[in-house]
Amino acid sequence: MAKNFVLWVVIAAVLMMVFQNFQTVGHSKEYSYSEFISQVESGQVDRVTISGQTISGTMTGGETFETILPAYDDKLMDTLLNNHVQVVGEKPEKQGFFTQLLLASLPILIILAVFMLFMRQMQGGGSGRGGPMAFGKSKAKLLSEDQIKTTFEDVAGCDEAKEDVKELVEFLRDPGKYQRLGGKIPRGVLMVGQPGTGKTLLAKAIAGEARVPFFSISGSDFVEMFVGVGASRVRDMFDQAKKQAPCIIFIDEIDAVGRSRGVGIGGGNDEREQTLNQLLVEMDGFEVNDGIIVIAATNRPDVLDPALLRPGRFDRQVVVGLPDIRGREQILKVHMRKVPLAEDVNASVIARGTPGFSGADLANLVNEAALFAARANRSRVTMDEFEKAKDKILMGAERKTMVMSEKEKENTAYHEAGHAIVGRLVPEHDPVYKVSIIPRGRALGVTMFLPEEDRHSISKRGIESNICSLYGGRIAEEMTLGKDGVTTGASNDIERATKYARNYVTKWGLSEKLGAQLYSEEEQNSYLGSSGGGQLSHLSEETARLIDSEVKDVLDRCYRRATDLLESNRDKLEMMKDALMEYETIDSDQIDDIMAGRKPRPPKAWSGVDKGPSGPAAPAQESRDMARDGDDTVEGADPAADR
Known part of the structure; x- marks a missing residue:
């Protein structure tokens, strides 16, 4: 009400000022002062009214006029009286009390309105519970039990994670079952996994199965530029949750607010640390928050x-990893429910x-296949569309309109053939899946490798x-x-090879001279007490030279070996x-013919047979020549980069 009243007052004041500025008196003729004096002396003026410096009046013929007195003229009255002009004086207009009050307070009202508008913008437009009076209110979105349609049937590929959280659903449905025996359900569940593995979807499924209210918020929504706002929002969020208990609070990307305190330059951020302190107190403090389960998701558990x-607090960690075959x-069957499929489609x-694909990647694969089918005006999605969609996701979109000279195409063909032949001949290397010299993305050519089985580590030989x-590729050139x-x-190839070699020496302990010891040139900020590690010292100059x-x-040895093979x-x-x-693109069957010394068979259209690797799948690795045009962007999965 107060906001609407102020708004209408501002509008009324503006309209009043506009009306006063544009108000005019009849259609009076304007004279210059000299013309006015001439008319008076010639007897043409009958009556004048003087109001300040404004002179208005009537001519002897009845016409009205108006002029401005440019300066004080002590002879004006004598001139008017000597020429028998009737002179009328006018009192200055006296403003009322309310008009004076309005004009005096108008600047303050305008400043107040601008400030309120600014605060509304900072609060996201004032929608919902936002606004200048709700700056410290929670931004959590509440979904009632009727609004959540997601169930465990919509979540696939993470059976172990679903088993871990099923007892949360049972507790929310029947708390007495556990309380009778003195058991307590975990207050907090931390879901850990790579992006796209289904952490948020699993949290929604818990709320959908339990049929309880679901509060959803991002970790970044707590942190503001003003100290204390985040802590206030945490208190308000738990106050709302207590009214809806039993319920679930889901905090996505909790690492935005839950990073370790006292790390980094300057000891951290006061606002973020106060927000984290308040969250710790609300989760396990003096107050009892029974019936409230906090679920958080992150892909950076090491920084919490x-x-x-x-x-x-978060006393149960649920790992939501990449799905196996x-x-x-x-997951594919879940996403294929809404897509009309041809008979040859085999999930x-x-x-x-599709080794190494997350749930989000597989959803994107189904969507891309449907788009390819729509472009071809088909009524159903065939296996050919899924093959094209897989190639697009793994290797990038084709750039068939890009013009390449024959010399450039030949050089690209040599480069990609070098990758494929060496990858085929060395031991413990993923099989070659496809080689193409069709430009894709920022690459002029692509050599794609796919593993044959699930792999969670890689050997020194590999x-x-x-x-x-x-x-x-570089050696072939x-x-x-x-x-x-x-x-x-080969700039990107060299970059990736160097990264492999440096991890080989400093991280994986595979160097005979340096031994099985961890060498790190990066400052360690993460908490290492839980893993028993401890703080790493900086490298000496001698050790750095040895590394x-x-x-x-390592690089020279591998370079010579690849040269001999080619x-x-x-x-x-x-x-x-x-x-x-x-052919521009060749597959594994054609590569088999070439390695056997035979002329490669012509490419065949997809016929429903398995052209990819057989057996269980593992994280995908692809060798992309992303720097054919000088771009040094790193692409492709690195299965051992973080081990």
Whole structure:
């Protein structure tokens, strides 16, 4: 009400000022002062009215006029009286009390209105519970039990995670079952997993199964530029939740507010730390919050404050990992329910050919396949569309309109053939899935590898084989163009190979000279007490030189090995180059023919048979030549980069 009253007062004042400024008196003729004096002396003026410096009056013929007195004229009255002009004086207009009050308070009202508008914008437009009077109110969105339609049937590929949270549903449905035996349900559940694995979806499914209210908020919604606002929002959120108990509070990306306190330059952010302190108190303080379960999601559990993870707060961690082949098949079937499918579509075959895909990736795959079918004016989505969608996601969209010279295409064909041949010959390397010289994304050519089975680690031999295959493209260019003719296309390959080699030496303990010891050049800010690690010291200059020397030895050894392999298979390099120039894209069957010394068979259209790897799947690795045009962007999965 107060806000509307102020708004109408401002509008009325503006209209009054506009009316006063544009108000006019009849259609009076305007004279200059000299013309006015001439008319008076000639006897043409009958009557005048003087109001300040404004002179208005009537001519002898009845016309009205108006003029302005430019300066004080002590002879004006004598001139008017001598020419028998009737002179009338006018009192100055006296403003009323309310008019004076309004004009005096108008600037303050305008400033107040601007301030209120500014505060509304900071609160997101004043919708819902926002506004200048609700600055410290919670931004959590409440979904009632009738609004949540998600159930465990809509969540696939994370059976272990669902088993961990099913007892939360039972507690919310029947708390007495556990309380009779003195048991307490976990107050907080932390869902940990890579982006797109279904953490938020699983939290919604818990609320949908339990049929309880669901509060949803992001960790970044707590933190503001003003100290104390975040803590106020935390208190308000729990106050709302107590009124709706039993209920669920879901905090997405909790690492935005739950980072370890006292780390970083300057000791951290006061506002964020106060918000975190309030969250810790609300979750396990003197007040009892029975019936409120807090579920949080993050993909950075290593940066969270240890006080958040102690028993009584987030005392249960649910890992929502990437799905295996069986999980991917289940996820595909969930997303395929809304898509009309052709008879040749086989979810298990697609699952085998999509290792390393998260739930979000698989949803995107189904959507892209549907879009391809719509562009082709088909009534159903076929296996061919799924194959195209998979290639687009793994290797990027085709750029068929890009014009390349024959020389550039030939050089690209040599480069990609070098990757494929070395990757095929070295041990413990993922099989070659497809090689293409069609530009995709920012790459002029792509060599794609897919694993055959689930893999959670990689051996020393496998790491060296990956480095060898990364150098295969650069070596093929040297063999065909000479050392002075190599291009910048291998810049990304060199970057990835160097990263492999540095982790080989400093992180994975595979160097014979340096041994099984962790060497780190990065400042360690994360909490290491729970893992028993401890703070790492900085490297000495001598150790840094030894690390650089070992990294160079690993790279040089792999480079020589890949060179020997390509030189001994020069005929296959030429055959694969010719096949790529003819077909532009070759698959694993054609690569088998080339490696066997046979002329590659023509490419065949998708016929429903499995062209991808068989058996259980694992995180995908792809060798992309992303720097053919000088771009050094890192692309492709690195299965051992974080181990």
